[in-house]
Amino acid sequence: MTAELQKRGNLSIRSNLTLVSQYFFTYV
Numbered sequence: 001m002t003a004e005l006q007k008r009g010n011l012s013i014r015s016n017l018t019l020v021s022q023y024f025f026t027y028v
Helices: 002-027
Strands: none
Touching: none
16 A cells, blocks of 8 residues: 555656756746
């Protein structure tokens, strides 16, 4: 259970980072 949760957490964090980076570059 913990392993699956960690994988999901990492995926969500990566997706959030990509979205933030996209917005950041668009504004810059």
